[in-house]
Amino acid sequence: MSRVNPSIHAERLNHLKEALDISEQQLGQWVRFRGAVNAAMRLLPESLAEDQRVTRANYPSLPVALDIQVRQSLFRLEVCRTMRAHVTDLYSVLSDKQRVLADRLLVPVLVTVMESEHSAPAALAA
Numbered sequence: 001m002s003r004v005n006p007s008i009h010a011e012r013l014n015h016l017k018e019a020l021d022i023s024e025q026q027l028g029q030w031v032r033f034r035g036a037v038n039a040a041m042r043l044l045p046e047s048l049a050e051d052q053r054v055t056r057a058n059y060p061s062l063p064v065a066l067d068i069q070v071r072q073s074l075f076r077l078e079v080c081r082t083m084r085a086h087v088t089d090l091y092s093v094l095s096d097k098q099r100v101l102a103d104r105l106l107v108p109v110l111v112t113v114m115e116s117e118h119s120a121p122a123a124l125a126a
Contacts, residue, residue, distance in 0.1 A: 009038075036083055040079050040082065090102075
């Protein structure tokens with residue numbers, strides 16, 4: 001997994017806020033959502049960095065490889081659960097039009113992130 005440049009990340013969140021035209025009434029939920037995204041982006045690279053250094057060529061054993069995959073999966077699950085709660089809260093204050101736009105802007109990002117995180121297990125099968 002590549003590290004996220006904090007300035008690019010902040011720029012993307014600012015762009016999303018502007019694109020969604022977040023109102024004063026929606027600002028509280030937006031701030032909580034942004035905080036959760038920022039926390040996840042800080043934790044993800046740090047939490048997975050050690051496991052990412054282990055490649056197909058240097059896995060010590062199958063049990064260790066499976067332990068790494070379990071640890072990564074549990075961490076991603078916890079991040080997804082936390083983000084889902086914040087996204088649900090944000091969506092509760094968005095208009096239908098804002099929700100459609102958020103889906104259009106964010107679903108491709110989520111799919112890309114999940115695909116890149118799952119590339120290591122696919123490499124093991126090769």
